[in-house]
Amino acid sequence: MxxxxxxxxxxxxxxxxxxxxxxxxxxxxxxxxxxxxxxxxxxxxxxxxxxxxxxxxxxxxxxxxxxxxxxxxxxxxxxxxxxxxxxxxxxxxxxxxxxxxxxxxxxxxxxxxxxxxxxxxxxxxxxxxxxxxxxxxxxxxxxxxxxxxxxxxxxxxxxxxxxxxxxxxxxxxxxxxxxxxxxxxxxxxxxxxxxxxxxxxxxxxxxFVMSEHLGAATFEPPVGPTGDNRLLSPDYRPLATQDGYITVGPNTDAQAFAFFDAIGRPELRDDPRFCSATARTANAPAYFSVRAEAMAQRTTDEWLKLLSARDVPAARYNTLEDLMVDPHLEDADxxxxxxxxxxxxxxxxxxxxxxxxxxxxxxxxxxxxxxxxxxxxxxxxxxxxxxxxxxxxxxxxxxxxxxxxxx
The missing domain is CATH 3.40.50.10540 (Crotonobetainyl-coa:carnitine coa-transferase; domain 1)
Incomplete structure (x- = not known):
């Protein structure tokens, strides 16, 4: 049994x-x-x-x-x-x-x-x-x-x-x-x-692929091109910091606005390109570019501390070797x-x-x-x-x- x-x-x-x-x-x-x-x-x-x-x-x-x-x-x-x-x-x-x-x-x-x-x-x-x-x-x-x-x-x-x-x-x-x-x-x-x-x-x-990327072609006739432009942005990737890489994922308005505060750009809250989830999706390449530029200004640990304090989703970049000693995985045996x-x-x-x-x-x-x-x-x-x-x-x-x- x-x-x-x-x-x-x-x-x-x-x-x-x-x-x-x-x-x-x-x-x-x-x-x-x-x-x-x-x-x-x-x-x-x-x-x-x-x-x-x-x-x-x-x-x-x-x-x-x-x-x-x-x-x-x-x-x-x-x-x-x-x-x-x-x-x-x-x-x-x-x-x-x-x-x-x-x-x-x-x-x-x-x-x-x-x-x-x-x-x-x-x-x-x-x-x-x-x-x-x-x-x-x-x-x-x-x-x-x-x-x-x-x-x-x-x-x-x-x-x-x-x-x-x-x-x-x-x-x-x-x-x-x-x-x-x-x-x-x-x-x-x-x-x-x-x-x-x-x-x-x-x-x-x-x-699997088209559930993500059918997008505007869901409608007949299509109301726009296929593809989720957030996921297809070149900056949709781990971002370079001063000493490594980090991944950030602020999606909701609360998370995005807290992220703007953390990077010292509170004025972006009112930027028409970034003031709502709809706007940030429509302008994903520009939004991701802001994120990439900001992450390069500090170390990974500094960003993790700042973003965690504001409840912004973020994580360090793990190599395969890092994964074998990840502290959460160690806790979970x-x-x-x-x-x-x-x-x-x-x-x-x-x-x-x-x-x-x-x-x-x-x-x-x-x-x-x-x-x-x-x-x-x-x-x-x-x-x-x-x-x-x-x-x-x-x-x-x-x-x-x-x-x-x-x-």
Whole structure:
């Protein structure tokens, strides 16, 4: 028993890289039993990410696959597919980021699986939705950033297209998929029926971008150009101080007027460009320019003290290294140190969201490839003799190195 809100929910996870594992890690962190089914070569993230102590256990894989068990199955062999179907027969949720045409060939599409398990919730995380002409095309995060307009927002802001230096579309889509599964579990609790969920990366990111930047084109005919000129201003960024950077965010009239007082420019309260939220939005480049010029006049600590005293939203600029020693995160015990059975001492992030009804208590380390193949299939009814036969035929794969602490 995990103790989390999804305690008792069994998830079969046929995903790889980031978008799917983020979804299933979210479910696992909330108490779901997640069984990660991997091919004989394993999830590519095991080896493609920088940083590892032993082969197949990259830091990125470890971070995205905690609280899961790994079963390594060769689904190209009939006996491997039979084992997969036996796992799905007892599952609540099936998550994949395999293209629909491939799932249909394998007989793992919703229509096929619902015959034997009508309560199964089948979540397909796709690059593109099935209704459009891009359906079944492959894509990764940068392709979606480019196609959905994420890269174009940088061109509008700083003069050249750029990618957000994170796999942002994977993270966002993975979290939306986890949310959608939660919705489907709620409906199943009321109706007793499972269903298919389609979660496309492109459409979700296009919605994400255009919800921000459709703007005046919301109206037909448009009453102005697309794009939020505040967010697309070159000065919408951390601002240089005398000794570093700071970010300020005075949005309401009270905050903006307090900011003008703090920088010694109280007359800007009555400037028609800045006297209201509407005016400041219309004149965002000029407003941001005032902010940038002012911040350069003092140190970061001086500004934080002045702005905090006036209740103006502001924060220092954190590098990745700064984030690891941020005092608020230290107060919240955000970074957790733990010992992995084979990888030694590790640092991981805490699950940020808390439930008063209880959180998962039996945290599991990220698994080695096929680490749990026998125990999971044993739970599905396989005998030891059958498991030995599957292992000899390489239909299941188990880790070769013994489970003991890394030196």
């Amino acid at each position: 995990s103790g989390g809100p999804l305690d008792g929910v069994r998830v079969i996870d046929l995903t790889s890289v980031v978008v799917g594992p983020i979804c299933t890690r979210t479910l696992a962190d909330q108490g779901a039993e997640v069984i990660k089914v991997e091919p004989p070569g394993g999830d590519i993230l095991r080896t493609m990410a920088r940083g590892s102590r032993t082969p197949g256990m990259s830091g990125k894989f470890i971070n995205f696959n905690r609280n899961k068990r790994s079963v390594c199955l060769d689904l190209k062999q009939p006996a491997g597919m039979e084992a997969m179907r036996r796992l799905l027969a007892g599952a609540d949720v099936f998550v994949s980021n395999v293209r629909p045409v491939a799932l249909e060939r394998l007989g793992l599409d919703h229509a096929s699986l619902s015959v034997t398990n009508p309560q199964l919730i089948h979540c397909g995380i796709l690059a593109f939705g099935s209704a459009g002409r891009y359906a079944n095309q492959p894509a990764y995060d940068p392709v979606i950033q480019s196609l959905s307009g994420v890269a174009a927002t940088f061109e509008r802001a700083v003069g050249e297209p750029r990618f957000v230096p994170m796999v942002m579309t994977d993270h966002i889509t993975g979290l939306i998929a986890a949310q959608s599964i939660g919705f489907a579990l709620f409906r199943r609790a009321r109706t007793g029926r499972g269903e298919a969920i389609e979660v496309p990366m492109f459409e979700n990111m296009a919605s 955000f970074f957790i140190m733990e010992d992995h059975p084979t990888e030694g001492r590790l640092r991981r992030t805490k699950t940020p969201n808390q439930f008063s009804g209880g959180m998962r208590e039996d945290g599991l380390p990220a698994p080695r490839l096929g680490e749990n193949s026998r125990e999971v299939l044993r739970e599905a009814g396989y005998t030891e003799a059958e498991l030995d036969e599957l292992a000899v035929r390489r239909i299941i794969v188990e880790p070769e190195m013994p489970r003991e602490s890394a030196a």
